[in-house]
Amino acid sequence: MAEIEKSEGIVDWLDQRLAIKKFNKVMMTEYWIPKDINFLWAMGVILASMFGVLLISGIFLLMYYKPDTAQAFDSVNYTIMQEVAYGWLFRHIHGVGASVIFLVIYIHMFTGIYYGSYKKGREMIWISGMLLFVLFSAEGFSGYMLPWGQMSYWAAYVITNIFGGIPIIGDELVVWIRGNFFVSDATLTRFFMLHVLLIPLMIMGAIGLHFYALRIPHVNTQTGDSIDFDAESERFLSGDKKNSKVIPFWPVFLAKDFFVLSTFLVFFFYLVFFHYNFAMDPVNFDPANDLKTPAHIYPEWYFLWSYEVLRGFFFDIFGISAFDLGLMAFAFANGVFFVLPWLDRSPTVAPANQRPYFKVWFWLLILVMIVLSVYGKLPPTGANAWVGFVSSVAFLVLFISLPLVTILERRSTK
Amino acid sequence: MKEWKILGVLVIFTAILYIGVEPYAHSVMHPHVAPEDYKFTDLNDVKLKEQGNVKNGEALVQSNCIACHGLEAAGMSAPMDKATSASVYGVVPPDISSAGLIYDKNYLAHFIKNPAKASKVEHKFNESNPHPMPNYEWMSDDEINDMVAYLVSIAPSHVEDKKVFEEACARCHSMRYDKVKADSDVTAYMGSYPPDLSIIIRARSKEFLNTFINDPQKQLHGTAMPRVGLSEKSQEQVMNYLENVGDSKKQEREELAPWVLGYLVILAIFSYLWKVKIWREVH
Numbered sequence: 152m153a154e155i156e157k158s159e160g161i162v163d164w165l166d167q168r169l170a171i172k173k174f175n176k177v178m179m180t181e182y183w184i185p186k187d188i189n190f191l192w193a194m195g196v197i198l199a200s201m202f203g204v205l206l207i208s209g210i211f212l213l214m215y216y217k218p219d220t221a222q223a224f225d226s227v228n229y230t231i232m233q234e235v236a237y238g239w240l241f242r243h244i245h246g247v248g249a250s251v252i253f254l255v256i257y258i259h260m261f262t263g264i265y266y267g268s269y270k271k272g273r274e275m276i277w278i279s280g281m282l283l284f285v286l287f288s289a290e291g292f293s294g295y296m297l298p299w300g301q302m303s304y305w306a307a308y309v310i311t312n313i314f315g316g317i318p319i320i321g322d323e324l325v326v327w328i329r330g331n332f333f334v335s336d337a338t339l340t341r342f343f344m345l346h347v348l349l350i351p352l353m354i355m356g357a358i359g360l361h362f363y364a365l366r367i368p369h370v371n372t373q374t375g376d377s378i379d380f381d382a383e384s385e386r387f388l389s390g391d392k393k394n395s396k397v398i399p400f401w402p403v404f405l406a407k408d409f410f411v412l413s414t415f416l417v418f419f420f421y422l423v424f425f426h427y428n429f430a431m432d433p434v435n436f437d438p439a440n441d442l443k444t445p446a447h448i449y450p451e452w453y454f455l456w457s458y459e460v461l462r463g464f465f466f467d468i469f470g471i472s473a474f475d476l477g478l479m480a481f482a483f484a485n486g487v488f489f490v491l492p493w494l495d496r497s498p499t500v501a502p503a504n505q506r507p508y509f510k511v512w513f514w515l516l517i518l519v520m521i522v523l524s525v526y527g528k529l530p531p532t533g534a535n536a537w538v539g540f541v542s543s544v545a546f547l548v549l550f551i552s553l554p555l556v557t558i559l560e561r562r563s564t565k
Numbered sequence: 566m567k568e569w570k571i572l573g574v575l576v577i578f579t580a581i582l583y584i585g586v587e588p589y590a591h592s593v594m595h596p597h598v599a600p601e602d603y604k605f606t607d608l609n610d611v612k613l614k615e616q617g618n619v620k621n622g623e624a625l626v627q628s629n630c631i632a633c634h635g636l637e638a639a640g641m642s643a644p645m646d647k648a649t650s651a652s653v654y655g656v657v658p659p660d661i662s663s664a665g666l667i668y669d670k671n672y673l674a675h676f677i678k679n680p681a682k683a684s685k686v687e688h689k690f691n692e693s694n695p696h697p698m699p700n701y702e703w704m705s706d707d708e709i710n711d712m713v714a715y716l717v718s719i720a721p722s723h724v725e726d727k728k729v730f731e732e733a734c735a736r737c738h739s740m741r742y743d744k745v746k747a748d749s750d751v752t753a754y755m756g757s758y759p760p761d762l763s764i765i766i767r768a769r770s771k772e773f774l775n776t777f778i779n780d781p782q783k784q785l786h787g788t789a790m791p792r793v794g795l796s797e798k799s800q801e802q803v804m805n806y807l808e809n810v811g812d813s814k815k816q817e818r819e820e821l822a823p824w825v826l827g828y829l830v831i832l833a834i835f836s837y838l839w840k841v842k843i844w845r846e847v848h
Contacts, residue, residue, distance in 0.1 A: 424819070524586055
């Protein structure tokens with residue numbers, strides 16, 4: 152057992168029992184981050200902060216929300232929005248926050264792709280990040296159901312229906328997920344449980360894993376250069392802070408993050424107060440009605456690209472039904488990001504603009520995903536359906552061709 | 566410099582995505598329609614007169630309207646209670662005391678002449694299933710003008726926003742969040758229950774609501790909802806009422822915003838200064 156002495160104060164008392172000084176060093180003052188970074192490196196801290204914002208606003212909403220199809224709509228739109236003091240503020244923060252966090256997630260993801268931060272030892276950072284993406288998607292989808300508006304109901308109907316396409320077990324699986332033969336009270340209550348308990352728990356675990364995964368391979372730089380963290384941190388500690396290539400997480404890295412975060416919060420709260428319809432779709436202010444299908448059913452903007460891949464295949468090919476084709480493409484689109492570190496066959500860790508072939512691939516991917524997102528919202532009729540089909544195929548081709556593209560790049564730059 | 570370039574790229578791509586999935590996609594899904602016409606210029610069968618004969622109008626209203634309508638302003642209550650008249654006519658005939666104020670005069674004249682035509686629901690009625698209010702096409706333009714003049718003369722000079730809603734909308738639509746219940750159940754006529762309008766102000770754009778109330782057929786072709794002929798001012802009052810009930814915290818929201826945003830701007834300035842101070846040591 153440790154030698155416990157009479158303490159010199161509260162810090163020392165705690166330090167003898169919890170080793171807080173050592174803990175603080177490991178987590179903060181001697182957790183080393185490369186100096187050569189730009190503001191895109193602040194997205195992680197913004198995401199962690201936004202998760203906190205969602206958690207806290209969610210707790211307030213949870214005090215008045217009623218997960219019952221007869222009461223859910225009014226508990227949100229009357230009790231929370233009109234009766235409870237500042238209930239509207241918490242709902243706006245929660246609704247807009249859920250949408251904006253996906254914008255930051257995508258920026259974070261594409262920063263990682265652009266700078267090649269998913270390879271050479273950083274595969275687990277990427278995979279745990281993609282795991283978080285999937286969990287946040289599930290969290291977003293389950294949360295969208297809770298106000299029990301028209302879009303809540305019909306999105307739940309369409310998305311749970313997708314599982315019916317899985318061979319053999321499909322039909323039974325849909326009933327199992329819904330807890331009934333149709334989207335009903337049981338469905339709402341179980342998605343409520345997922346939204347407020349199971350998925351948040353998993354997200355917290357995955358955030359821990361994601362942070363931990365950074366420890367060994369370290370954060371990438373904006374040039375992709377690898378750094379001798381031991382030597383550079385020693386240089387920093389010896390006082391040569393200007394020439395050291397690393398900075399401590401606290402206070403140097405976080406000083407920059409706080410600035411980026413507070414600037415981001417100005418933008419975020421502007422949306423919360425003045426420009427929230429993009430995140431809180433007006434259609435969802437109509438109560439759920441199982442007899443009245445809305446004229447246009449579409450998911451939230453952050454699901455649009457994969458939704459378009461799903462419905463982009465609108466005709467049978469080689470005897471495979473359009474529905475099955477769409478489903479396979481959808482499954483592929485959602486899974487393929489996980490294996491990105493192995494699809495990229497080039498060992499080069501560098502920003503995309505320094506990689507002649509990958510550069511083209513990257514900007515094409517951005518273009519295709521924006522086109523998919525826009526056409527995922529437009530009615531899939533006439534020419535729109537074909538644009539959707541072509542861009543869905545382009546998305547698949549991009550990922551299938553990535554190994555080839557990167558192998559060619561590797562050979563050409565040797 | 567480099568960071569500004571990155572920010573520029575980020576802003577441009579976010580803006581393209583935003584414009585594509587929001588304003589552009591919505592303009593495709595909800596095409597623009599012609600603006601509101603508060604003069605109801607499509608109605609021109611009755612020649613409007615500036616000055617009608619109020620006295621003659623009163624006699625005509627007495628002999629033609631109050632068998633079904635109440636006229637509280639002249640001390641005449643409705644001949645039947647709401648439940649009875651709803652079951653007899655399918656919809657409660659409104660008290661016409663403030664009709665001369667709430668509805669456009671041109672509309673009112675044409676409504677008296679041919680209700681189904683003026684309210685654009687001819688597709689819902691025919692000879693075997695006539696409109697609950699009969700036509701007065703046998704009347705002369707002068708007589709119709711006299712009745713309108715009388716209704717205008719007895720109408721109050723001002724009514725509350727909520728009252729306009731109750732007169733013009735609440736015979737079919739409820740407003741649960743303000744404890745207003747529809748007078749009549751017109752489900753059989755409509756084919757579905759007319760929606761509760763408590764938070765319709767959040768569910769539709771103001772542009773949609775304004776053009777829709779002014780002429781439902783424009784936004785929802787074939788709908789059974791009648792055009793009710795609200796004057797521009799009355800429609801403004803209805804919109805006000807919808808907003809006060811459906812977006813009751815609007816004022817609080819707009820008053821709180823500058824405080825929160827101001828606080829965050831100051832925070833951003835201080836965090837920038839702190840960042841500069843900390844980074845001076847390492848650069």
